[in-house]
């Protein structure tokens with residue numbers, strides 16, 4: 001069952017390609033994500049958000065380098081591109097296409113309230129500048145592009161930092177608006193905030209972050225890592241004097257790598273007055289023990305960017321197997337469709353005046369359970385083969401209504417188009433049925 005992609009919970013997250021992965025990224029995102037990606041009940045989608053990078057970075061070489069470094073880091077840290085979808089956002093042309101469809105169902109006022117945009121406006125106002133000075137439309141549209149990333153792959157769960165929760169809520173709103181107008185096509189995602197993951201302090205004790213310039217790169221050489229660690233701020237207590245674990249950046253970083261026992265041991269050493277130099281040596285050795293085995297593969301990939309390209313392109317091809325038919329379905333839903341299908345669909349548009357088709361479930365003499373979709377003239381639009389239980393037949397109908405195109409692909413030979421019925425007609429029929437159901441549910445509720 002769990003090998004069936006459609007049954008698994010889809011977990012998706014993106015990484016903006018503007019920087020070099022540091023220990024904070026490793027502890028806060030890479031390590032937990034790689035671990036979670038091994039859960040057979042989930043299907044992971046992890047991608048390099050390089051279109052998003054363009055919003056804040058206009059240095060082409062840096063974006064290219066960061067993309068390579070991030071991809072190599074994730075692979076070296078154990079992400080298996082065979083079992084997850086690992087791709088580069090800009091290799092999926094369906095994403096910008098969906099961005100446009102979502103742009104057209106997103107209120108401008110909603111985007112006015114996005115934190116990142118508002119922060120820029122507030123800053124301008126305080127400085128007495130034009131409110132939109134130096135604000136690109138890219139920054140303004142950031143949440144829509146992110147919505148497309150998520151909705152394109154029908155993600156259920158999106159692990160993000162707290163600062164991104166608002167974006168996930170906006171993606172939900174976009175999905176609802178779209179579904180309301182065009183039928184149930186998009187899946188409403190949920191943000192997942194990992195509470196247990198520690199925020200790692202940086203060299204100066206503040207949160208480790210590129211913007212504070214206090215980071216320790218995940219894959220610096222051993223010697224460089226040692227040098228950086230020796231620069232972590234401490235207080236001025238001499239060897240022999242008891243040290244506080246509370247508020248000690250060194251201790252917190254150690255804790256993120258060490259076992260409970262190792263952490264307790266270091267706490268004891270603090271109480272007994274370990275010298276800062278010795279404590280730093282212990283921290284260095286502990287981190288190096290975890291990072292060293294990954295370093296060889298990282299360096300191998302960094303030295304062979306073509307390998308990373310190939311791996312990402314393969315990931316994109318896999319992702320597009322889902323994205324290409326889905327964007328087709330969405331284009332059709334909004335009316336970007338073959339003109340020849342218009343005569344059918346016009347009659348089926350959700351004016352409410354036209355009778356819509358219905359699913360009929362029944363049992364045959366062979367003891368199996370069947371269904372068919374018939375129009376008002378009893379013409380068969382879609383016919384199933386036998387299911388062993390009525391529940392399975394019902395589930396298949398549910399999936400067809402949720403997401404017609406994908407369900408048809410997944411049901412495969414289990415369903416057959418009626419004689420002379422084309423796919424566009426079928427899609428339009430089910431769309432009409434679903435929107436009628438939605439309308440009815442609404443007028444009741």
Ligand code: TRP
Pocket residue numbers: 012013014015016049052145146149150158159160164
């Ligand atoms: N905005 C996210 C960040 O800065 C990166 C991102 C882009 C993303 N698209 C996404 C995260 C889709 C989750 C889902 O962290």
